[in-house]
Amino acid sequence: MHNLAIAGGKPRFTEPLHVGRPNVGDRRQILQRIEGLIERRWFTNDGPLVREFEQKICGITGVKHCVTMCNATVALEIAIRALGFRGEVIIPSYTFVATAHALQWQEITPVFADIDAATLNLDPGCLERLITPRTTGIIGVHLWGRPCNIKDVEAIAKRHNLKVMYDAAHAFGCSDGGKMVGNFGECEVLSFHATKFINSFEGGAVVTNNSELAEKMRFMRNFGFSDYDRVSYLGTNGKMPEVCAAMGLASLESMDDIIQVNLKNYEEYKGRLNEVAGLSLIDYTSTGKRNYHYVVVQVDPSVSTLNRDELVETLHAENVLARKYFWPGCHRMQPYKALFPNAHLLLPNTELRAAQLMVLPTGQCVSSKDIAEVCDVLSSALGQAESVKRAIAQRKAVRPA
Numbered sequence: 103m104h105n106l107a108i109a110g111g112k113p114r115f116t117e118p119l120h121v122g123r124p125n126v127g128d129r130r131q132i133l134q135r136i137e138g139l140i141e142r143r144w145f146t147n148d149g150p151l152v153r154e155f156e157q158k159i160c161g162i163t164g165v166k167h168c169v170t171m172c173n174a175t176v177a178l179e180i181a182i183r184a185l186g187f188r189g190e191v192i193i194p195s196y197t198f199v200a201t202a203h204a205l206q207w208q209e210i211t212p213v214f215a216d217i218d219a220a221t222l223n224l225d226p227g228c229l230e231r232l233i234t235p236r237t238t239g240i241i242g243v244h245l246w247g248r249p250c251n252i253k254d255v256e257a258i259a260k261r262h263n264l265k266v267m268y269d270a271a272h273a274f275g276c277s278d279g280g281k282m283v284g285n286f287g288e289c290e291v292l293s294f295h296a297t298k299f300i301n302s303f304e305g306g307a308v309v310t311n312n313s314e315l316a317e318k319m320r321f322m323r324n325f326g327f328s329d330y331d332r333v334s335y336l337g338t339n340g341k342m343p344e345v346c347a348a349m350g351l352a353s354l355e356s357m358d359d360i361i362q363v364n365l366k367n368y369e370e371y372k373g374r375l376n377e378v379a380g381l382s383l384i385d386y387t388s389t390g391k392r393n394y395h396y397v398v399v400q401v402d403p404s405v406s407t408l409n410r411d412e413l414v415e416t417l418h419a420e421n422v423l424a425r426k427y428f429w430p431g432c433h434r435m436q437p438y439k440a441l442f443p444n445a446h447l448l449l450p451n452t453e454l455r456a457a458q459l460m461v462l463p464t465g466q467c468v469s470s471k472d473i474a475e476v477c478d479v480l481s482s483a484l485g486q487a488e489s490v491k492r493a494i495a496q497r498k499a500v501r502p503a
């Protein structure tokens with residue numbers, strides 16, 4: 103039996119095992135495309151690789167328009183502006199802080215809604231009490247690639263004449279009710295950041311079936327230029343460069359393989375952790391398509407001998423850099439914490455789940471042996487909880503405050 107590193111043993115991993123280690127498609131394809139773009143001397147501004155990438159995204163999602171951007175945060179900002187959101191917009195607090203920042207950056211107030219404790223997505227049941235005369239829209243988030251309750255969110259929005267868009271940063275390649283993510287609401291935002299299962303180094307996109315909206319966003323991502331010398335909108339520089347599209351295209355070509363790897367990893371974790379009292383993996387069984395991008399473990403404090411934070415600290419000591427996404431919730435981050443100091447009172451499920459969930463490493467760089475080691479660390483730690491707690495207390499005592 104290994105001694106746990108937290109209790110003075112040797113770490114299991116000599117190199118850090120990361121959540122979000124990038125997947126890489128066929129290197130030759132990437133390098134060939136980069137050679138080609140250098141030859142062409144067309145590096146950015148709606149180049150041929152970007153157009154090809156956009157077409158492929160449309161092909162996969164079945165959406166009419168894909169407008170790529172330099173990242174999903176800028177894509178959110180542009181979509182929010184193009185839709186004319188202002189005043190207040192309702193979002194779940196349990197999301198990556200970019201969803202909230204994309205609003206606040208343009209002086210639109212994000213109003214934080216609670217999540218459903220079971221689905222971890224926006225709870226439609228709490229939307230109506232958050233709607234005020236200043237509310238202009240709702241941004242649903244398909245957390246971990248599991249679509250939120252689109253039907254109920256949209257029914258409520260319709261009743262109140264509000265526009266809906268989705269932050270689908272996690273949900274590329276996923277579907278709901280037989281329809282691919284990308285086709286819902288006014289538009290949906292995808293992320294192709296390095297840590298996403300399909301990546302273009304950095305990158306994002308807005309996908310929509312609304313031609314007018316797509317055209318407006320194309321102008322907005324290019325300073326508002328609608329012709330060589332004509333500026334028709336307030337714009338910014340949100341363009342995806344060709345080199346990113348080169349990476350993205352190769353990534354798309356490996357999409358099926360990457361999903362297979364993610365699924366295999368997910369099932370291996372599930373097989374091993376199902377036996378461990380107090381730990382459970384969030385479920386991806388549904389009739390819809392899933393990308394299995396995130397391995398998310400819920401720690402049940404009424405059964406588990408260690409809490410989430412103790413387990414994460416134990417894993418980090420072993421060089422397994424598990425993450426506490428999306429703790430502590432946007433409402434407890436600045437500037438929102440200062441602006442809305444009592445927001446937590448309306449967010450009981452967000453508070454509960456944000457303290458219980460951890461994300462484990464997966465993707466092409468994680469082997470079956472790695473998974474076995476990570477799971478063994480978790481079950482060993484739970485089996486010697488008292489000595490883990492003592493070791494953590496000792497570390498705290500020597501750590502500067």
Ligand code: T4K
Binds near residue numbers: 198269
């Ligand atoms: N909406 C949602 C719901 C999102 O989750 C995100 C992003 C967005 C919007 C905005 O999308 P983008 O504007 O980023 O396109 C990471 C990602 O940076 C972020 O894209 C992602 N969500 C979020 C969930 O995770 P951090 O702050 O955790 O990143 P970082 O640097 O700690 O990296 C995560 C892990 O990946 C580390 O352990 C190191 C490893 N890593 C990272 C990079 C960049 C590598 O091994 N290689 C790399 O190149 O946010």
